[in-house]
Amino acid sequence: METKEDVGPRRRTAETDRPPAFFTPLRGVALLISLVSAAVGAVGLATADQGIERSSAVVAGVPVEVVRPTETTGRLPGVVVAHGLAASMQLMRGFADTLARRGYAVELVDLAGGGANTERLPDAGDGPAADARLARDLDVAVRHLRSMPWVDGERIGLLGHSMGAAAVVRYATAHPAIRATVTVSQGLMPVGSVSRPRDLLLLAGGLEFPGYREGAVDALRAAYPGGQTGVTYGDPRAGTARRAVLVGGVEHVSVLFSPRTHREVAAWFDTSFGRSTAGGHGVGIRPVQRAGSAMLLHLAAVLSFGAIASALLGRPSGSGRDRRRLPLPLALGVPAVAVLTAVAAMAVIPRRLLPLAVAGPLAGFFGVIGIVTLAVALFIRRADAGNSEVRNGGGRSWPVTAVAAVTLVLLTVASFAVPAQLGWAHAVPVGPRPWALIAVAACAAAFFGGVEALCAGYDRLAATMIHAWTAAGALAGLGVAVLLGTAPSFVLLVAPLLAALLVWQAVQAAALRTLRAPVWLTAVLGGVLLAWPIAVTMPIG
Structure with a gap:
């Protein structure tokens, strides 16, 4: 007499019964690329400070980093560099590297809500209270840079990106002693008169949203009607110079790493500053060394993960799929x-x-998708329990799985946080970020648990397609x-980070x-990976 299990379709093939191959040519290539990427990235970060020196401090609650040439002669002109929303001084270090090698003293600053600054940024950076807070932080940085005995306090400039660009325009307009100002992607905003702020360069990426491109052109034409991009108007000696440049082929973040920028x-x-021949046209231009080296270390982590995970978890025992799959229309329709x-x-x-701007809605969004899918x-x-196979987690003991899980979580955190901290983003949770990280990670883990529930039972290619469909649908x-x-x-501005x-x-x-x-391990690792950048980069608000 047949039972329900006997007549239920098993859908097994020779491929699914065969144990997975752990040492394939493709995996060998991936490991080789990983090793090369790690070596090149490590060397790039180790040599990033050649010719310059850096010192960090916290001044009146504002974290700053001063960068200058190792061989300093005389008093140097100074530049204060301000980051944008959901960024930190690490993202702007390329400008400090470039300018310091050309004989400038550069002060990077973590504005309220960003990086290592634990102060709240009011209204997510939008409104009078936020403007006042940003102006206060910039004033702290400018005064600190001027106090350096080897800095020429009469030659101070400002550079800012996005939110920071708008902040430096307001500050320079109110402080005529600022000799020159550079904005990158400041967007649509009033920028004063022909002489306020003094000597204003307006940059935007050619692939940015129209508001950023139009903001640069409109600001130029507010001072010089009919002004064209790529042309300098006014007299730098009188402080009336204006220039707008649209940097081709880059968007809101990559514009910071363009050699032309x-x-x-x-x-x-x-x-x-009267240094028209300082160092030559291309001397000191290293916009991508730090960030590019960090990205190579991230790539190494991605490519080596499979080998490390297999070494920790070992070969699975048993054969076949561990769960009956959902019908394909449901696997695609549910997400x-x-x-x-x-x-x-x-x-x-x-x-x-959450006490982080934008992070709460993002966490809720991914959490809802995960809950519904699960x-x-x-x-x-x-409902189909009679036809379901029992999941055995690859036949591993709980101690093996637990040790592997802890190790892989730590590895995932380190593979993001260490290169990011050294190259492009503050990655150490401060202030309210640690407990916000837990909340975001829980929501992200639910999302990835739901994805795995959809993929369970499908072969490698089909599972990858379902995973991609769900992730693309979320974006x-x-x-x-x-x-x-x-x-x-x-x-929309952080969508590229989320996609990566x-x-x-x-x-x-x-x-x-x-x-x-086990599915829970994939969900936990994914939750930590997605949550860490969100929790450490979104501004405290």
Whole structure:
């Protein structure tokens, strides 16, 4: 007599019964690229300070870093560099590297809400209270730089990006002693008269949103009607110089690492400070050494994850899929419904759910998708319980899995945080960030747990496609939420970071599926990977 289990389709093939291959030519190539990337990245970071020296301090509650040439003669002109929203001084270090090698003293500053600064940024950087706080932090940095005995206090300039660009324009307009100002992606805003602020260079990426490109051109034409990009107007000696440049082929973040951006910045300060021949046209231009080296270390971590995970978890025992798969229409349809539900939920998720601007809505969005996906998948599988196979986590003991889990979590954190801290972003949680990190990680883990529930039972290629479909749908849903006004528009600017993190997690998830690791491990690792950057970069607000 046949039982229900006997007649249930097993869907096994020779491929699914065969143990996964752990040492393949493709894995060998990945490991080789990983080793080369790690070596080149490490050397790049180790040599990034050649010819310059850095010192850090906290002045009146404001974290600053002063960078100057190792061989200083006489009093140097100074430049204070300000970052944008959801950024830190690390993202702006390329400008300090460029200018210091050309004979400048540069002070990087973590403005309120960003980086190592634990002070709250009012109203997510938008409004009079935020303007006043940013002006106060800039004033602290300018006064500190002027107090250095080897700095020429009469030759001080400002450079800012995005929110920081708007802040330096306001500050320089109110303080005529600022000799020159450079804005990168300041957006649409009034910028004073022909002589306020003095000697203003306006930069924007050619691939940025129209408001940023138009902001640079409009600011030029406010002083010189009919002004054209790429042309300098006015007299630097009189402080009336204006120039707008659209840097081709770059967007809101990559504009900071364009060689042309750095050449324009260096030439502008040289001319404004009477140093038109300082160092030559291309001397000292190293816009990508730190960030590029950090990215190589990130790449090494991604490519080596599979080998490290297999060494920790070992070969799985048993064969076949560990769970009956959902029908493909459901595996593709459930995430679409979940994303639409999350878009609708954005209208009611409080924007200040967490003490970090933007982080609360993002966490809620991914959490809703995860909850809906998990609920539907578990309901369907419960209804089909008679045909489901028992999951055994690859036949591993709990101690082995637990040790591997802790090690992989620490590795995931280190592979993001260490290169980021050294190269492009402050990555150490401060202030309220640690407990916010836990909340964001829980929501992100629910999202990735839901993705794995959809992928369970499918072969490698199909699971990868379902994973990509769900991740792409989530990013598209965030775009829709912004268009509907239920999500902050700033989400669009961090979308490239989110996309990169989702790709990183997809590689980890594919490796863990091959190893038949338990779903909860994939979810936890993914939650930590997505949550850490959000919790440490979104401004405290």
